[in-house]
Amino acid sequence: MTTQRVVQTRDGIDVSSLDERQFKCLTLPNALHVLVVSDPGTETASAAMDVRVGFHSDPDDIPGLAHFCEHMLFLGTAKYPDENSYSVFLNAHGGSSNAFTSGRDTNFYFDVGAAHLHEALDRFAQFFIAPLFTASATEREMNAVDSESTNYLQDDSWRINQLERGLGNHQHPYHKFGVGNKKTLSVTPVEKGIDTSRH
16 A cells, blocks of 8 residues: 655645645744735634743743743734733634743744624734733733732642643753742842832
8 A cells, every 4th residue: 555645845835735824934034034925715814923032031030031031922012002902803703812931932823704804803913013901901911920820829730830840950951840830930039129010
């Protein structure tokens, strides 16, 4: 029995030969690499942005900073200052969003009714152009991150992962505490005289 190859290359991208969507790779003037997948028949559109900064890049004195910044980007921009503007827009148009922070990357993604993709992309892009980081949102999100960290303490797989990190090479960024909590993001920096707004 022979196996036929069911992968073909379109614009330098390996895809299934059964996939009828169009694929294109672009590099924008700002050096951002973009993969566009076009399917005119779909009712839902989506986008993602992967930023090559994760908790491995956190300053040693502020564990969890990348994760905290992930949270903050959702809470208002210069163009759309209302903290709930993004989620309200997506919800009103059948969409949703989320994000995650790993060691090397932070990934933001959303989906929305296809007819509203253009405005959703504009709102999404503003996260990376002019986020607000207001004082009131900062305090609330520190509490949200702290709550997330506390919830993880009940998760056996997370605790095993933290044990593995703690036993690892402390000279390698893998050992870092990536989630952060109120102590690492607020209390300790204040005690050490660190201005977290400069990071």
